[in-house]
Amino acid sequence: xxxxxxxxxxxxxxxxxxxxxxxxxxxxxxxxxxxxxxxxxxxxxxxxxxxxxxxxxxxxxxxxxxxxxxxxxxxxxxxxxxxxxxxxxxxxxxxxxxxxxxxxxxxxxxxxxxxxxxxxxx
Numbered sequence: 001x002x003x004x005x006x007x008x009x010x011x012x013x014x015x016x017x018x019x020x021x022x023x024x025x026x027x028x029x030x031x032x033x034x035x036x037x038x039x040x041x042x043x044x045x046x047x048x049x050x051x052x053x054x055x056x057x058x059x060x061x062x063x064x065x066x067x068x069x070x071x072x073x074x075x076x077x078x079x080x081x082x083x084x085x086x087x088x089x090x091x092x093x094x095x096x097x098x099x100x101x102x103x104x105x106x107x108x109x110x111x112x113x114x115x116x117x118x119x120x121x122x
Contacts, residue, residue, distance in 0.1 A: 002026055002110035004095050009116030012085055020080040020116055022095035030073040033098050035106055036080045038091035039115075045094070047106050049080060058102065062088075085120045092117050 008020040020036070033052050039045040049059045049069040057069050068081040078095055092115040096108035 002097060004110060004113040006093060006095055006113055006116040008079075009093060009118045011119045011121065013122055014086060014120055016085050016120070017081070017083045018085065018118060020082065020093055020118075022078045022080075022113075024076055024097070024110070027076050033100055033106070034069075034071055034078045035096055035098060035108065036069060036078075037094045037096060037108075038089075038118075039094070040088075040091040043091075048093075050106060051078065052102060056102065082118070085118075087120045090118060090120050 003025040005023050006020060008018060010018060012018055031053060033050055035050040036048045037045050038048050047060060048063055049057065049067055051057045051069045051071050059067060066082065066084045071078045094112055094115040096110045096112065098106045098108045100106050
């Protein structure tokens with residue numbers, strides 16, 4: 001099983017910033033696409049951002065210009081820098097891996113971790 005540990009969440013005011021980090025149980029970041037997902041209360045889990053093996057990225061439209069995904073293959077980590085946070089960003093955030101390329105639907109194959117809670121509120 002490929003497992004992930006997410007960290008960096010917390011409580012932040014609207015307009016604030018957080019940086020999330022993810023570490024994998026195996027060294028896979030150089031081979032696979034990595035993604036950040038989130039799940040808000042009462043809603044389905046959604047894909048937020050992806051970074052491919054060549055370092056290129058894509059984002060869901062609601063976070064474009066505010067979130068940045070980054071990978072460090074040497075450290076076996078992937079991060080999500082979140083700026084200009086909004087209350088609607090409140091969710092549990094997860095990371096996972098998939099074999100897809102740009103334009104191919106993400107099909108994560110790793111085990112889901114516990115995630116990290118992000119709460120944006122005044």
